[in-house]
Amino acid sequence: MFNKLFIIIMLSMYSYASLEQKITTITNTTDSSASIAIGNLKIGQSGIIVHDYNENQSIIVSSAVVVSSNNSTSQIKFVKFNDLSQNALPTAKLTPFNNDTFILNYLYKKSLLITPNGESNNEIKEMLPSQSFLNSDIFASYLKLEANPTPTKKDFIEFCRTHNLGTIYIVLNKKCYVLDAKSFMIIDTLSLSYSSEIEEKPFYTKVDEIKKDTFSWFQKESIGNYTQYYTSLIDSESKNMKEIVIIEESDKGFFNGYLKALGL
Numbered sequence: 001m002f003n004k005l006f007i008i009i010m011l012s013m014y015s016y017a018s019l020e021q022k023i024t025t026i027t028n029t030t031d032s033s034a035s036i037a038i039g040n041l042k043i044g045q046s047g048i049i050v051h052d053y054n055e056n057q058s059i060i061v062s063s064a065v066v067v068s069s070n071n072s073t074s075q076i077k078f079v080k081f082n083d084l085s086q087n088a089l090p091t092a093k094l095t096p097f098n099n100d101t102f103i104l105n106y107l108y109k110k111s112l113l114i115t116p117n118g119e120s121n122n123e124i125k126e127m128l129p130s131q132s133f134l135n136s137d138i139f140a141s142y143l144k145l146e147a148n149p150t151p152t153k154k155d156f157i158e159f160c161r162t163h164n165l166g167t168i169y170i171v172l173n174k175k176c177y178v179l180d181a182k183s184f185m186i187i188d189t190l191s192l193s194y195s196s197e198i199e200e201k202p203f204y205t206k207v208d209e210i211k212k213d214t215f216s217w218f219q220k221e222s223i224g225n226y227t228q229y230y231t232s233l234i235d236s237e238s239k240n241m242k243e244i245v246i247i248e249e250s251d252k253g254f255f256n257g258y259l260k261a262l263g264l
Helices: 002-019 119-127 136-145 154-162 226-233 254-261
Strands: 024-026 033-036 048-051 057-071 074-079 101-104 108-114 132-134 167-172 175-181 188-192
Touching: 002 188, 033 101, 048 074, 108 119, 108 136, 108 154, 119 167, 132 136, 136 226, 167 226
Parallel strands: 108 132, 108 167
Antiparallel strands: 024 033, 024 101, 033 074, 048 057, 048 101, 057 074, 167 175, 175 188
16 A cells, blocks of 8 residues: 555656746747747646846736647747736736746646545645645635635636636546646646545535525536536546637736636
8 A cells, every 4th residue: 555655656746847837938929929948848837927127127927828839849828917917006018028038837836726525635735745735615715705606617717816826636536637727727637546435515625515695596506426527627628728719808808808718
């Protein structure tokens, strides 16, 4: 049993190394895309582009998502950076340029963890001790305040944006799927060995039952089967990142446009 767990942990560490933060520069920049000299990336990995004005001043000009990758280079698509947006403040219109800095896997160390039971929850945390997992009770409390027992992709993306989380870990059938919190694409898969078959709804949390609003006529009261619900939610076969068009539109409604482009 110990040897099996040791092998799983070592394989997970090897795979997880590809999600470490990396810094490079962008080239071949157009109005909507650029190239980076890092290859073998997963479609859907994301990061931020930083422009340096001088030695002491720099600013984040855009987010970006990997849309194609080969052995030596990758193509990234620009996405409006709205992680720090404030409705009361004017929004600067900034454009990436060649030689701007690209920080790949930005905020990937900060994550939301969704598990079916306490045993699987503990296994992930023991496997990845350096990962900073936000307590799932905070997400559950948010859903309870919103009277939302069936979280959607949009709910996950928006919650992660407001809490500065870069990745989402969802445990299903003794596997943990790692999703980029901006693209909601699977960027890694880890093998687990937990034995418990308990599946709590909507996920493992100490928060009491999350009930829908009385007047939410069309909303379901529960996610139903945990495995089926989250399998459907993260199903990558029905969505190809290469077919996603990042919508260029005014600051108003940009995030909604991005979600629409993702099919949410």
